[in-house]
Amino acid sequence: MSDAIIKVESLRKSFGDHEVLKKIDFEIKKGEVICIIGSSGSGKSTLLRCINHLETPTEGEILFHDVPIKNTGRALSEYRTKVGMVFQSFNLFNNMTVFDNCMSGTKKVLHLEKEECKSRAITHLKQVGMAPYIHAKPSQLSGGQKQRVAIARALCMNPEVLLFDEPTSALDPEMVGEVLNVMKKLASEGLTMIIVTHEMEFAKNVSTRTIFMDDGYVVEDDIPQNLFTNPKNPRTREFLKRYMES
């Protein structure tokens, strides 16, 4: 029995002949905030999508509290209720109001009492500063607002881990801050998170561990103080240099 919540073991993922992930191993413990950085096409998002089985791993295993996750069926659904996901494109349900979006999981998946669903939705919408918008439809919100609602929706499930797939990449620059602030707050409250991001400052300041990925490999996995100021691997160094220049 290890104290890891999620453990990724020898994970490989190919699309056709193209191998996107090449034997990935890492784990996340309770309270950790892991930021995954790397250039586009390095496999970061695919890794995150494999973790909650939106992509089926070609080889290897995802373990949740030491239990391997199957690709289908009830056990997978149950696992997904405990590992939330926030997407780059928000994926709020367009046919529902903000309120209904936040109650969709608790009502239709967890089958909680109506009052409990409501109170969780309000609590978490307040937490992200979106409670006044409960009657709005997603199409009536700005990108930053949508993403904050999406975060609230994921929090309503009381997940053990929350996965963020480039949560600010689709946002206008002036909206990035409001989302990052919410995430910072969540980190300080001790929520366990894995965040794929291009926001280097955020990764540096908020993560407890940063992973640099390149060409399907985990190149470096270290505390941000080391990785950003004193990277061991030349590829990490080169990536960071390119980033600072731009």
Add this chain to the structure above:
Amino acid sequence: MGEMGILLAAATPGAESGSLEWAVFIAQKYAGMFLNATWTTLYVAVIGTIVGFLLGFLVGVINTSQVHPEDFILKRIFSKILRVIVMIYMEIFRDTPMIVQGMIIYYGLRQSNVEIAPVVAGILVTVLNTGAYMGETVRAGINSVDKGQEEGALAMGMSHVGAMIHVILPQAFRNVIPEMGNTFVNNLKMTSVLNVIGVSELFLMAKTAGGSYYKYYESYLVIAAIYLVLCFIFNRLFALLEKKLEGKSDYVLATEYLDNE
């Protein structure tokens, strides 16, 4: 017959009368029949289309469902068989004329000693036809919903079926409403071919009414007007439904939570 009867029985147009007079005369003389036939046309179309839509949604859902290689083997076999059945059904009903389907179903059932009323056979043909066409429409409607919607639902632990019911179909439904309106109005008019199996709908009535005075042109003018009015009304109704489902363009800020930001 009373007052109405006297009024209706009045003045048979003469040889010098114009078509319009004849049309009005026929409409009045056979008002009861036309009314009954309108009713028959309507309910064959309405029941046929509604049940057909349901069938279409089922077909569309089956055609867009995915099986996972790691799914239980029986589930995979069952789903494969279902798909083949659906494919055959859709091909047959989209590749043969409705009038021929009507004949085959009605006389086929009669020959195998199934007593089926023409109206029931008519509804059955309409249902099967609508289902086959709507299946494709629904499939397109489902595919037009952003893939992320399903991923969002799956990621919170919903099953594929749950995601369909709560997230995708409500959106697909909205997308296909214009096409549903088309199909319904089309069905309303296509009921006319059911006269060949003796469904007493508008076309059959016009033929009968026209025959008694040899005034076919005028008689068909009457039912053309009825079809026109019916379709016009239903087109408006579908436009209304579409607007209604669009929802309000603005929303109310829940001010009770404003100070909690």
